[in-house]
Amino acid sequence: MSNSSAAPRLLARFFRHAGPAVASVSALILGWEAYVQLSGISPTALPAPSRIIVQGFEQREALARHSLATLQATTFGFASSLTAAFLFSILIDFFRPLRRALFPVFIITQTLPLVAIAPLIVLWFGFGLTPKIVLVALVTFFPMLVALAQGYEATDRDISALLDSMGASRWRIFVMARLPSALPYFFAGLRISITYAVVGAIFAEYAGAARGLGIYILNAKNNFRPDLVLAAVFVSATLTLLLFGATVLLQRAAMPWTRLTETRP
C-alpha cells in the first residue's frame, strides 16, 4: 500500500460504509420536514428541521461558545479518568488482592443514578469546570479500568511463558506483552467511554453551570424554544461522532498490524 493512494481509498471506503447511514438519516429528516409542513403542527411543539437549522445558524456564536465549554470538560474529565484508570489497572495487575478490595467500590459508583448525583456534585464543587470533570471521570473511569484489566488477562500464555524463560522481569513482561495485548480492549473501551463522557459533561451542566451545552439546553427549554434545544442536541451529537472518529483514527495509527490481512504478500 503506497501512501499516495491511501487518501482516496480511505474516502472511497468511508462512502461505502457510511452511504447507507447517510441515506437513512436523510430519509428521516425529509419525512420529519414533510410531516411538520403538511400537519401544520405548532413550532413550539415540534419544530421542522429547516427551522432548527435556520435558528441554530443564527445562534451559532452562542452554540460554539457553549460547545467549546462542553468539549473542554469532556477532554479534561476524560483525560483524568484515563490516567487514573491506567494507573489503577497497573496496580491491580501487580497486586491481585487490591482488585478484590477495590472493584466492589468501583461497581457501586456505576450504580449511582446520574440524575441524582449530578446536582450533588455541582453543590459540592460549584459552577465551574471541576464538577463537570468529576462527573465525566465518574462515568468513564470504571469502563476503562475493566477494559484494561481484561486486556491484560487476554495475553497469550505462551508469550508470557516465553518471556519468563528468557529471564524477563515481571515489569518487563508487563510492558512487552501484557500492555500491547490489551490494546484492542483499550480501544474498544475508549470508543464506548467517549460517548459516555459527552453525556456526562452535559448532565453536569444541566444540573447547573456557567457555560456549556447542558445549560444552553436547559435555558432554551425554559424559554419554550424546542428548536434551539434540538439544535444543541444536534451539535452535541456531532461532537460525539467527531470524538468517536478520532478514537478510530487513533486505533488505526496505534495498531498498524491489525489492518494488514488484505496486503498479505
Next chain:
Amino acid sequence: MSPARLQLQNLCKSFGPTKVLADINLSVQPGEFVSVLGPSGAGKSTILHLLTGASSPDAGQMLFDGQPLSRASHRFAFMPQGDALMPWRRIIDNTTLGLEVQGFSREAARAMVAPLFAEFGLAGFENHYPAQLSGGMRQRAALLRTVVQERPMLLLDEPFGALDALTRAQMQRWLATMWTRHRWTVLLITHDVREAVLLSDRIYVLSARPARVAHEFQVPLDHPRQGIGSPALADIEAEILQTLLNPED
C-alpha cells in the same frame, strides 16, 4: 566421563489431584539431539515448564552440566508449543526478543539476527508482521528467535505440530540440515514418530499419564537423513509405533 549436559532424575509432578509426571529419568549429552515422544496429555510440555522454571517439580533432580538447575540460570532457549510470535512486532523484532531481554539494544540485536534471515528462509520478510507470514515461515521465525539467544541448549515443544503434513515434512528436512550444520544440543518434544526418527540421536517414549519413560531408542544413522524410502529409518519407526500402540508388551 564428563557429566551430561542435562540429566533428569526421578522427576515427579502433580497438579492438584492429577499426577502428571510419575518418574522421569532422561539425559542429553552435549551436541546431542534427543526427542521425547508421548501421547497427547502425557505431560511432555510439563517437563519443559519444569526446565524453564515456569513451575517446580514435586520431587527429583535436574542437573545441568552436573550442577543442580536453579531458577535464575536461564540455560535454555525455549520454543513454546504455539509459535508465540507477538502480532504487534515485526518479524525482525520478534526474532530479537531474547537478545533484547538479555540487555542488547534493539539496533545491536537487529544487527546480530539480520545475517541469519537468509539461512532461515525469511530474507525480505524482516519488516512484515507475523499475520503476513505462512505457517511454515512463522515456525522458522520462532526457531530463529530461539537459536539466536545462544543458550547452551534448545527446548522445542512440538515446533511443527500445527502445520499441514507437506509443510511439516519440508520443515523437518530443513531442520535436519540446519542441525547438521550447527550441532545444537536439543531436547525436542513431539508426537510425530517420523519426525523423531528423522532428527534424533536418541528417543525417549513416554507412557500415558502419569508419565514415566517406557522405552529408549537409539537411532545410529548419519545426519542429515533423507527420510524417504530409507529402510533403516522405516524399521525404527515401525518399532517405535509398535511400542506406542501396544504399551503392555
